[in-house]
Amino acid sequence: MMHGRKSGGQRLMGKLWQVNWTLVLLIGLLASIGFAMLYSAANGNLSPWASRQMAIFAVGLVVMLAIGLVDIRFWLRHAYWPYGLTLAMLAGVEILGKSKGGARRWLDLEIFQLQPSEFVKFTLVLALARYFHRLNFDDIGRPQFLLVPLFLIALPVVLVQRQPDLGTALFMLLGGAAIFFIAGVRLWKFAVVALAIMVAVPVVWPMLKDYQQERVLTFLSPERDPGDKGYQILQSKIALGSGGTFGRGFMKGTQSHLNFLPERQTDFIFTMLAEEFGLFGGLGLLGLYAMLLAYGIAIAMRSTSQFGRLLAMGVTIMVFLYVFINIAMVMGMLPVVGLPLPLISRGGTAMLAVLGGFGLVISVYVHRDARIGRHGEDG
Amino acid sequence: MKAEKLRAKVFSRRAAIVAGGQAALFAGLGARLYYLQVVQADRYRTLADENRINLRLLAPPRGAITDRFGELLATNVQNYRVVIIREQTGDMAATLARLAKLLAPDSFDAARIRHDAKRRRAFVPITVRENLTWDEVSRLEVNAPNLPGVGIDVGLSRHYPRGAQMAHVLGYVAAVSEADLTDDPVLQLPGFRIGKRGIERRFDARLRGKAGNSQVEVNAFGRVIREIRRQDGQPGARLALTLDAGLQAFTTKRLVRERSAAAVIMNVHNGDVLTMVSSPGFDPNEFSAGISRESWRRLMRNPYSPLSNKVLQGQYPPGSTFKIAVALAALEAGITVGHRVFCRGFIELGDRKFHCWKKGGHGKMNIQSAIRESCDVYFYDIALKIGVDRIAEMSRRLGLGEKYDSDLDGQKAGLIPTRAWKRAVIGSRWQKGETVVAAIGQGYVLSTPLQLAVMTARAVNGGIAVVPRLALRAGAAQPDFPSLGISAAALRIVADAMDQVVNHYLGTARKSRIEDPAMAIGGKTGTSQVRRITMAERAADLHNNKKKRWRDRDHALFVGFAPVTAPQYAVAVVVEHGGGGSKTAAPIASAMLAEAQRRDSARAAETIAAVSSS
Numbered sequence: 001m002m003h004g005r006k007s008g009g010q011r012l013m014g015k016l017w018q019v020n021w022t023l024v025l026l027i028g029l030l031a032s033i034g035f036a037m038l039y040s041a042a043n044g045n046l047s048p049w050a051s052r053q054m055a056i057f058a059v060g061l062v063v064m065l066a067i068g069l070v071d072i073r074f075w076l077r078h079a080y081w082p083y084g085l086t087l088a089m090l091a092g093v094e095i096l097g098k099s100k101g102g103a104r105r106w107l108d109l110e111i112f113q114l115q116p117s118e119f120v121k122f123t124l125v126l127a128l129a130r131y132f133h134r135l136n137f138d139d140i141g142r143p144q145f146l147l148v149p150l151f152l153i154a155l156p157v158v159l160v161q162r163q164p165d166l167g168t169a170l171f172m173l174l175g176g177a178a179i180f181f182i183a184g185v186r187l188w189k190f191a192v193v194a195l196a197i198m199v200a201v202p203v204v205w206p207m208l209k210d211y212q213q214e215r216v217l218t219f220l221s222p223e224r225d226p227g228d229k230g231y232q233i234l235q236s237k238i239a240l241g242s243g244g245t246f247g248r249g250f251m252k253g254t255q256s257h258l259n260f261l262p263e264r265q266t267d268f269i270f271t272m273l274a275e276e277f278g279l280f281g282g283l284g285l286l287g288l289y290a291m292l293l294a295y296g297i298a299i300a301m302r303s304t305s306q307f308g309r310l311l312a313m314g315v316t317i318m319v320f321l322y323v324f325i326n327i328a329m330v331m332g333m334l335p336v337v338g339l340p341l342p343l344i345s346r347g348g349t350a351m352l353a354v355l356g357g358f359g360l361v362i363s364v365y366v367h368r369d370a371r372i373g374r375h376g377e378d379g
Numbered sequence: 380m381k382a383e384k385l386r387a388k389v390f391s392r393r394a395a396i397v398a399g400g401q402a403a404l405f406a407g408l409g410a411r412l413y414y415l416q417v418v419q420a421d422r423y424r425t426l427a428d429e430n431r432i433n434l435r436l437l438a439p440p441r442g443a444i445t446d447r448f449g450e451l452l453a454t455n456v457q458n459y460r461v462v463i464i465r466e467q468t469g470d471m472a473a474t475l476a477r478l479a480k481l482l483a484p485d486s487f488d489a490a491r492i493r494h495d496a497k498r499r500r501a502f503v504p505i506t507v508r509e510n511l512t513w514d515e516v517s518r519l520e521v522n523a524p525n526l527p528g529v530g531i532d533v534g535l536s537r538h539y540p541r542g543a544q545m546a547h548v549l550g551y552v553a554a555v556s557e558a559d560l561t562d563d564p565v566l567q568l569p570g571f572r573i574g575k576r577g578i579e580r581r582f583d584a585r586l587r588g589k590a591g592n593s594q595v596e597v598n599a600f601g602r603v604i605r606e607i608r609r610q611d612g613q614p615g616a617r618l619a620l621t622l623d624a625g626l627q628a629f630t631t632k633r634l635v636r637e638r639s640a641a642a643v644i645m646n647v648h649n650g651d652v653l654t655m656v657s658s659p660g661f662d663p664n665e666f667s668a669g670i671s672r673e674s675w676r677r678l679m680r681n682p683y684s685p686l687s688n689k690v691l692q693g694q695y696p697p698g699s700t701f702k703i704a705v706a707l708a709a710l711e712a713g714i715t716v717g718h719r720v721f722c723r724g725f726i727e728l729g730d731r732k733f734h735c736w737k738k739g740g741h742g743k744m745n746i747q748s749a750i751r752e753s754c755d756v757y758f759y760d761i762a763l764k765i766g767v768d769r770i771a772e773m774s775r776r777l778g779l780g781e782k783y784d785s786d787l788d789g790q791k792a793g794l795i796p797t798r799a800w801k802r803a804v805i806g807s808r809w810q811k812g813e814t815v816v817a818a819i820g821q822g823y824v825l826s827t828p829l830q831l832a833v834m835t836a837r838a839v840n841g842g843i844a845v846v847p848r849l850a851l852r853a854g855a856a857q858p859d860f861p862s863l864g865i866s867a868a869a870l871r872i873v874a875d876a877m878d879q880v881v882n883h884y885l886g887t888a889r890k891s892r893i894e895d896p897a898m899a900i901g902g903k904t905g906t907s908q909v910r911r912i913t914m915a916e917r918a919a920d921l922h923n924n925k926k927k928r929w930r931d932r933d934h935a936l937f938v939g940f941a942p943v944t945a946p947q948y949a950v951a952v953v954v955e956h957g958g959g960g961s962k963t964a965a966p967i968a969s970a971m972l973a974e975a976q977r978r979d980s981a982r983a984a985e986t987i988a989a990v991s992s993s
Contacts, residue, residue: 182397242423331408
């Protein structure tokens with residue numbers, strides 16, 4: 001891992017000193033809340049979820065710090081490799097993927113199962129940051145220079161959409177668009193795309209096959225599928241509402257513990273937290289996430305390189321999307337998509353991916369003053 | 380570098396916009412959370428409780444029924460059944476195979492059990508077999524270690540210790556049908572039984588009790604996690620009947636010798652029904668357990684209609700027993716003992732001949748000898764004198780042709796014809812010949828054995844409107860029946876004549892008399908035709924009952940009372956197609972009254988012995 005060149009003669013210890021430990025502490029705090037909720041979800045048992053989650057978090061923490069200590073220029077120079085690797089994994093899902101609940105999303109690696117789409121969200125950020133870093137400010141104004149990054153986004157979106165995972169596909173589109181926005185792409189271009197989509201929908205819609213239409217409709221309105229998703233959302237809202245202001249108490253959530261709440265250890269873990277700790281618990285968690293995101297944004301603003309800025313901000317946006325979509329979904333504001341709550345939901349891949357993303361943010365912070373040329377050379 | 384600065388500036392501005400957008404969206408999440416958890420908290424709290432809390436009804440045990448002395452007639456017995464729980468049993472097929480070795484293998488349907496088990500959740504007990512014997516229960520208990528997931532459940536089921544003897548009085552219980560549903564939630568309990576006939580139906584509300592309930596916490600799959608609260612129900616009330624179980628047993632035994640018969644004894648003063656038997660009967664226990672299709676079909680096909688209570692529902696021409704009502708009507712209408720009629724075996728009315736049962740005729744008859752010897756011609760004469768409406772009026776006062784406002788379930792009204800009735804229902808004028816036929820309880824006249832017993836009771840109890848009843852009322856709550864307004868002299872004359880029917884050497888029922896003067900009975904015989912006798916048959920003597928098919932034979936009837944000196948009991952016996960009333964019905968009634976009085980004195984002796992020994 002330590003192939004990165006040390007800049008300005010900084011030694012490893014010095015770098016460790018540079019790490020933004022408050023950020024690490026926040027991440028640890030959030031993950032700990034996750035352990036507690038997983039402990040509760042298993043009715044007061046560390047197994048099967050909490051203990052495994054802790055182990056994965058320990059591994060992830062090391063990976064995060066390792067990524068953070070690697071010179072940012074290394075990441076700049078090799079930004080397309082992780083992207084390419086994860087994209088290959090995504091394509092591998094298509095061929096070797098393991099099917100769960102009607103969708104192929106997992107790669108079975110014997111020890112654990114990998115969901116490549118989680119990684120792609122962050123490697124995509126890396127690749128886009130790399131691309132826009134190289135681009136002249138004037139070039140951003142030229143449409144032909146936007147074709148490559150559009151292609152970078154489109155590849156994983158198409159692959160994910162085929163799984164089928166419309167939620168993640170839209171997630172990547174949104175994240176990619178946000179990076180376009182902060183990179184400085186002019187607003188009228190977004191307006192044109194939005195207009196084009198509005199025109200295209202009525203044209204494309206009749207061309208879709210029946211099952212494709214059905215899939216989109218179910219995605220948009222879960223009531224069409226009352227046996228499953230409609231039931232999930234109703235039970236989630238009941239759990240949330242019955243929690244009230246102060247909650248029903250740790251491990252006392254009736255909706256969660258009597259199994260009315262589905263997927264309480266993964267996608268609906270926020271519901272369980274809000275049921276057991278009430279409005280205070282829910283707002284508290286939102287506050288922690290807000291602080292985490294604020295750190296990310298602050299680090300992005302502080303960075304002197306466009307690569308660092310885009311990277312930190314891009315990671316922050318992806319994490320924000322995770323949090324927002326997941327919580328809005330469990331509260332019945334958005335369609336049901338299989339999306340975990342970062343750092344808290346059970347699930348190794350997402351945990352590793354998010355920690356890896358923050359590793360990049362830390363790297364941006366540690367090397368915040370590094371001057372970087374267009375191709376990653378010392379500036 | 381200028382471009383670089385510009386790029387940083389654009390980034391900062393746009394990052395700030397993104398941050399602002401994120402903050403706004405987070406605020407939206409917070410607002411939504413507030414809305415759900417504060418504004419809508421109560422609503423969702425209720426929904427959550429509805430989710431997790433299940434109200435389970437606890438069926439109340441049904442009240443016992445006893446006879447007047449406290450002997451149990453209907454009770455609840457524990458009913459053992461084997462259940463199997465899929466998730467605990469492991470290998471279902473193996474367990475069932477072991478069960479088959481312990482129980483009779485053909486006593487349960489393994490395929491049905493596997494089918495049920497597949498359709499229900501794994502923790503729901505599936506009934507393998509009900510109504511285990513003690514022997515089977517102990518065999519299962521001993522082998523319990525080899526039978527994982529097999530358990531024995533105890534439920535209550537209705538039991539009638541006296542079986543068929545009480546079947547018609549008590550009725551039976553059976554599963555709730557759609558039509559029975561009321562707002563009592565207990566009716567919706569699976570396996571709940573309600574009274575379907577007789578006392579069980581009449582007093583269902585009292586016997587049923589009130590359901591308790593248990594609040595249990597369940598999980599999303601319906602499995603009970605724990606009991607939160609329990610409210611015990613109220614068991615059904617115990618009900619004592621006026622019946623004497625011993626007398627009922629005696630009567631039943633006496634009646635089974637006939638193919639189809641009904642008998643009832645009631646107290647002439649307070650209306651207590653001491654025995655009420657319709658034969659043949661059925662075993663009501665079969666119904667509590669859930670009657671098999673085979674048994675049901677057998678009951679339905681039986682030509683002697685075992686399911687109906689003939690005491691209340693059998694409507695028969697009363698034959699000569701009706702002469703009691705006719706005689707009282709005549710006496711009240713001014714006919715005196717001095718009125719005499721010469722019976723030469725028939726009367727002629729227009730071109731029709733009406734015969735007396737005695738071919739050669741009775742000779743000179745007055746009202747008492749006419750009752751004693753059951754002279755038809757005498758009654759033709761007085762009936763024509765007073766008219767059918769006066770007869771009907773007296774019949775009504777004596778309790779014929781009506782249903783009693785009482786606790787006897789399923790009564791039939793019978794029929795007492797009048798001129799007005801015929802005009803309204805048949806649509807033609809009343810004929811004199813019809814009055815003649817009615818005078819001897821034939822033609823349109825129909826009554827139930829219960830009504831005949833009531834008629835007799837009212838004729839000998841001093842003329843009060845006694846109403847029969849089955850629920851025992853203790854002590855002070857004795858009913859106060861109004862007088863019927865019949866003169867004491869008329870009642871005396873008819874009672875004396877009924878005395879003579881049995882105790883006079885010319886009486887039609889003299890062979891059934893009881894010698895002990897303290898227990899002597901009085902009564903009236905009746906033989907009612909079930910079809911018109913043609914002239915040809917009469918000439919050929921083909922109407923002799925012994926030569927007819929059972930279905931064509933006359934009904935044998937007897938009504939009576941005892942003791943003659945101070946009447947206590949009234950009896951009515953109808954033997955369907957039994958031939959002659961004096962020959963078939965009177966001996967039964969006599970034996971019943973003798974037994975009723977014997978039991979009385981035996982109890983009196985016991986009481987005296989108990990008092991003196993203490």
